[in-house]
Every structure is written in structure tokens, then in C-alpha cells.
Amino acid sequence: MKMSKVRNFNVHQEVARQGILFNKSKGQHILKNPLVIQSMVEKAALRPTDVVLEIGPGTGNMTVKMLEKAKKVIACEIDPRMVAELQKRVQGTVYHSKLQIVVGDVLKSNLPFFDLCAVLMFQREFAERLVAKPGDKLYCRLSINTQLLARVDMLMKVGRNNFRPPPKVESNVVRIEPRNPPPPINYQEWDGLTRIAFVRKNKTLSAAFKQTTVVTMLEKNYKIHCSLNNKTVPDDFDIKQLINHVLKKIEAETKRARTMDIDDFIRYK
Template sequence: MGKVSKPKGKEGKPKDSFKQSMRLEHSRFGQHLLKNPLIVDGMVERAAIRGTDTVLEVGPGTGNLTLKLLPKAKQVIAFEIDERMIAELIKRARGNGLERKLEIRKGDICKTGDLPPFDICVANIPYQISSPLVFKLLLHRPFFRCAILMVQREFAQRLVAPPGDKLYCRLTLNTQLLARVEHLMKVGRNNFRPPPKVDSSVIRIEPRNPPPPINFTEWDALTRIAFGRKNKTLSANFKTTSVMGTLTKNYALIQSTLQSKQSNSGTTAPPHLDIVELQKIVSAKVDAVLVSTQFADKRARNLDVDDFIKLLLEFNKVGIHFA
């Protein structure tokens, strides 16, 4: 049987079908459409959606996952950036009598302001927004119950990596500080249209409620120092000229504030110290904390969340702050 030619346009090029053009356009936005219904069903099942839940979906595409969420939820709020996908999604929801349950918000979810309240997030996330989206979700208030997310395999492995693992990093630590993360299933690249260059995984994220009672700005600065040179010990990372300079300035500012308060209250203020003397004091305090916690010769990749919380609190006790 002869080969059937595609219809051609004025320039002699084959015309793309509507679905083909949507696939190409959506891949431009970094979204690969999940085509395997068994994986879609598995994600929905693990979400354990209740009839009273509002579900947040990111990058719904043509709605293969959305149409499974709508019958189970009270409402689905879907963020989509592509107008043609939105039109197709509305058409399919209307055709299934589910349009009243669907709210579509056009735009980049990472660039929007506060998210609407939701109970569960279920999404096949565009790879390039995985990290910012995860932290946008984890910082969202009020707390949601859980998120079932399809992400790039290596990204998933980083989130669940234990201390000492080669993939363990600041991303791991910061995620595990704010949430419990579980790897649910592996998903091969051939389950997508068009197939991405890497495999994927489905993970479950459950926010810690309440979150740890620490100063997150200080936490961020502390972990940046600790992971600054991943193959160096904590002692080596903390004793660099730039780090010691920053810690000394912070210490001087705090001491100046305390002296001002003591002067105003009539209490005798301690003598003023120059920057060289202050740096010696700060250096000694840093050494003392690292030795007392037994972390001086440890590397950041070998410490867990509780270790870093302990380290931050011990530094704060002796007047060392990171912000």
C-alpha cells in the first residue's frame, strides 16, 4: 500500500494538526503531557482527595489529569500559561459536565502573588519551575494537606536524599526542614508526549505543621555558608575571610544595639572594642561552638536537619547571628 501524504499548505509544508501544534507549543513551555492513564490514576489515588477538597493543579495541559480530579474534588483550580490548552481544557470539562467545578487561572504560577487557599496539590510540574514551585507551595499559608507531584527523577532523588548521599544538598536540607518527602513511583520518559530527555518520579510532600521555630533568614544564611564549598569541613567554611567579616559585622551591630539600650537604662555599658578585637572574639566563639557540637571536622553533606537546627541555636546562644 502506498504512503499517504499529509495535506500541504501554500508553501508545500505539511499542515500540523491541532493536537500536534498544541504538543509543540506546550513543550516550548517545558510541559510534557502525561499520556499513561494508569499513572494518572495512581497519582489521583495517592492524593486521597475528599469531596470537600479544593485541588490545585499546575500545567494541566489538555486535561488528562484534571478530568480525573474534577469528579472527586469540590473544586479544581488550574494554573495554565497556554491559551490553546486552556480552550481545550474548558471544552473537555464542559463535555463531561464538570465545567462548574473548574477554575482556570492563566499565567505563570511562580510569578503570581499569593496562591488561593487549597487542600491538595496534584500536578505534572514543568521541569524548569520544580524548585521555585516546591518552595512557593511550602511557604504558602494556610497549610495544605499534601502535594502529589510529578518531577524530574534526579530532582526527586535530591529531595529524598539522606545525609551522606552524593545528591544531598541545600535543596534537600531546606525541603526536609519544611516537609516530609516520600518517593512514590518511577515514571519512564515514554509515558509522556513528547518524551522528555530524562525519566520522572512521583513524590508526596507533606508540610510540617507547625514548622520548626527558627529564624528562616538566619537558617538560609547559615546553610549557604556550610554548603559553600561542599568538600570542605564546616570549620574551613566558617573561617574564610569573607564569612568571618560578615559574622563580625553582625556581632558588632548587635553589641552596639545592646550598648545603646544599656546607656539609655542607666546601666554601665561595656568598653568599645575595635574591629580587630571583635573579630578575635567572634573567631573564638565560632571555634567553641563547632567544637562543642562536634561538627568542626564534619562536612555539611553529612549533617541532617536536626544537626543544623542545633548548630544555629548554639551560635545564637553565644551572640553569633547570620542576618
């Protein structure tokens, strides 16, 4: 049998066995292990009054479990085939009236009100970056920016063989709980500070702020600031001297982003 025919045969066998051919290029890896699904639902601590947003319900393995616990589930799915599978799964059951399906890209959809969307599964390394602490190898700008606005906890590991078809990487489940109220800071300034500091997180802040592109940007921003506030820029103004003065004043010259926590950056901001 020719290779092309073998591939086609395998594809047809896959469709016959699963009932639907999943598109791996779109990240369609369906969680099949009922014990993992049950554990995730339990860790989400759903209440009978919760309206839950589920992104990418697939064929509904987890959706049904959440419908058992919550008041309502809003399932956002981009693949019409998956939508049809999900509709068939709840048709004629007590869960039909509790499920609302939004067809389309969740990033482009106008979503109705929901209470809970904070128990998420990511590729393992990405999840580990979310929860990484100062000094950890994976600690980065993503870590500190996420933890500034939310409490992030690692809930469980999920091996690749718990999916159909198995993805190339392992996964982790995290809980993200927004801080309420959020910290009272200027987020634009915070983003600018951490962006510079983490470009080379192992370098000292002194070295990070002396990069040519950073110096040029800061000088431009300073002059714009002076112009907007009717301040005159001295003829002998030297942005490098100002940078050195500020870093020395706050005793930050030898600090490195990889070891700095949120309080450190807030203090320096």
C-alpha cells in the same frame, strides 16, 4: 525536498496528529499514559471534600480524573490554547461546574483557597535531591531545607516516553506534606547556617567557616549586632578566634554538612 520544507512538513504533521503543537521550551510535555495518570491520582488520595490546585493542566488528562474524585479543581494555566482545550473538554459535562480555570503565571496569580497541592512531578535528579538523606550523594541544602518544613516521599518514577512530546530527562513524582506546626526556629538564622555549611558540603565546618568571605561577613554581622544592642567591640577582638571557640565548644569542628541531619543543625544553630 529541501530540509526547511521537511521540517515544516513534520511540524504540520505533528499539529494534525495532536491537534495542538506543544512548546517544549515552555516545558509543555503532556502526560499521555492513562495508567500513570490514574496511579498519580490514587496516590494523591483525593477526598470528595477536597479543593485541588493543579498547576499546568495542559489538555486536561489528569484534570478530568481529579474532577471525578474531588469537590473542585482549580487549574492554573498560562497558555490560552491549553485553556481552550480544557474548556472544550468539560463543556456540557457534570464536571463543568467543578472546574475553575485561572489563566496566567501561577507565581503571579492571586489563588483562591485550596486544600491540596502536594503531589508534584519533577525532573528525576531534582526529585531525588528533595528526598536525599545525610550521606547520600545528592544530599544538599535543598534536601535539608525542604525536609525541615515538610515530609517528602518518593511516590513513583515516570519514564520520558509517557509524555508527548518526550522530554530529554526522566521524571519522578513526590508527595510533599507540610509539617504542622512548623519547627519553632529562626528561619533567617537557619538559612544563614546551612548556606555556609553546604557551600562546600564535603569540607569540615571548621574549613567552611574559615573561608575569607564567610569570616568577613560574620565579622560585619557581629559588629552590627553589638551596635544594635549597645555593646562595645573590644579593641583586640578577633572574629577567627570567636569562630574557633564556638565550633570547639559545640564539638563541630570536624563535622561535615553532607553527613549532618536536621537535628544536628538545630543543635548547633
